[in-house]
Amino acid sequence: MKVKEIAKILSANILCGEDNHNLEFECAFASDLMSDVLTTQADGMLLLTGLANVQTIRTAEMSDVQGVVIVRNKTVPQEMIDLACESGIVLFECRSSMYKASGLLYQNGLKPLF
Amino acid sequence: MQFEYTIDGGDFTNAGYASSQVKKVLKQLNVDPKLIKRLVVCLYEAEVNIVAHAYSGIIYTDISTDKIVVKLVDKGPGISDINLAMQMGYSTASPEVREMGFGAGMGLPNIKNNADEFNIESVVNQGTTLEIAVYINQQ
Numbered sequence: 001m002k003v004k005e006i007a008k009i010l011s012a013n014i015l016c017g018e019d020n021h022n023l024e025f026e027c028a029f030a031s032d033l034m035s036d037v038l039t040t041q042a043d044g045m046l047l048l049t050g051l052a053n054v055q056t057i058r059t060a061e062m063s064d065v066q067g068v069v070i071v072r073n074k075t076v077p078q079e080m081i082d083l084a085c086e087s088g089i090v091l092f093e094c095r096s097s098m099y100k101a102s103g104l105l106y107q108n109g110l111k112p113l114f
Numbered sequence: 115m116q117f118e119y120t121i122d123g124g125d126f127t128n129a130g131y132a133s134s135q136v137k138k139v140l141k142q143l144n145v146d147p148k149l150i151k152r153l154v155v156c157l158y159e160a161e162v163n164i165v166a167h168a169y170s171g172i173i174y175t176d177i178s179t180d181k182i183v184v185k186l187v188d189k190g191p192g193i194s195d196i197n198l199a200m201q202m203g204y205s206t207a208s209p210e211v212r213e214m215g216f217g218a219g220m221g222l223p224n225i226k227n228n229a230d231e232f233n234i235e236s237v238v239n240q241g242t243t244l245e246i247a248v249y250i251n252q253q
Contacts, residue, residue, distance in 0.1 A: 033215055033216075033218055035159075035216055035217075035220035035221060035224065036218070036220070037215075038155050038159060038220075038224055039220065039224055039227075049215075051214075051215045053126075053213075053214060053215075054126075054130075055126065055129060055162075055215055055216070056215065058129065058133070058134065058158065059215065061130070061134060061137070062133060062134075062137070062151070062154045062155050062158040063151070064147065079127070
């Protein structure tokens with residue numbers, strides 16, 4: 001699933017990485033616990049989380065996660081956006097709950113990690 | 115190739131900076147991305163542990179042709195029962211650490227799972243030394 005498609009399905013704003021047209025996500029994982037994210041082993045994974053701080057981006061960077069969706073209409077701090085841009089990570093924000101955002105992406109064919 | 119990074123306890127804003135720098139170096143050296151991920155996940159978990167639990171720490175990184183060795187030496191309260199600390203789900207993390215998405219008692223077990231060598235020593239009221247290695251070109 002491509003960046004623009006994810007944004008459309010979730011009615012999400014893209015905070016950085018909008019020009020990553022060819023980036024394709026194969027699966028998604030939803031968690032507010034970064035320790036859980038750090039145990040994942042998958043390529044092309046999108047992360048959905050309500051945790052809006054720089055450690056979310058650091059975790060994504062270490063886990064080779066190239067896309068992060070901040071759910072629940074959280075305020076995304078500028079330092080988080082800056083770090084995502086610097087790390088080449090596509091950052092989305094959306095108003096939906098984690099449950100709804102996950103459901104919408106699943107319904108549209110984005111696979112679960114397990 | 116050796117690098118050294120100083121870590122300040124409690125500095126959550128910069129937690130992960132050293133791990134990020136090491137990842138950049140390993141990418142430049144064209145190390146297998148799967149190995150890089152295993153190493154930096156270990157390093158990042160350990161770096162967050164220093165920020166979360168210690169007063170200060172130093173990360174020593176040694177990259178050679180056959181393995182990457184990382185030694186993290188911290189000054190801090192130490193770990194009184196390492197076996198307990200190694201148990202999945204055991205944590206003494208503060209609410210602040212949990213707000214950052216950590217402190218679920220998964221860090222040390224995850225480090226051990228990802229490392230080819232794992233050694234931890236600790237002295238209460240002095241600090242903890244963690245040494246890990248990831249092998250390059252392992253068959």
